[in-house]
Amino acid sequence: MITVVKDAKIDAIHQEEVEMLAQILALIEAEDIEAITPLFTKFLTHMQAHFTYEEGLMKEASYPMYTIHQAEHYKVLNEARYNLTLWKSSPDLWELREYFGEDFVAWIHQHIDAMDVPMIDFFEKGEA
Numbered sequence: 001m002i003t004v005v006k007d008a009k010i011d012a013i014h015q016e017e018v019e020m021l022a023q024i025l026a027l028i029e030a031e032d033i034e035a036i037t038p039l040f041t042k043f044l045t046h047m048q049a050h051f052t053y054e055e056g057l058m059k060e061a062s063y064p065m066y067t068i069h070q071a072e073h074y075k076v077l078n079e080a081r082y083n084l085t086l087w088k089s090s091p092d093l094w095e096l097r098e099y100f101g102e103d104f105v106a107w108i109h110q111h112i113d114a115m116d117v118p119m120i121d122f123f124e125k126g127e128a
Ligand SMILES: [Fe+2]
Pocket: 010, 014, 050, 054, 112, 116
């Protein structure tokens, strides 16, 4: 279960992302290499829209943690892009399972708890 940040739109985005993640993990288990690439590409687009949306809200609210939060988004987007490139050049199910099933899962939970929750708190209360 992912932590609810109590913003309907952001919660829906997070929910979609964990559902896509579960689909990718299922495809990895099924060793469906053909189906993974388009879903991974779609996942990356989704991540990008997710981060752009949050960054827009942070900018609008002059959120003091904006730069740190955005830097985390950049880092994780770059990792995803790197892993997609790697996957396209030489598909390795074991590597991909490690990336999605361990690294990404751990990251998204940690990020929501440590960064998205305080961000929403700030939007609601107007203070960090
Ligand atoms: Fe988020």
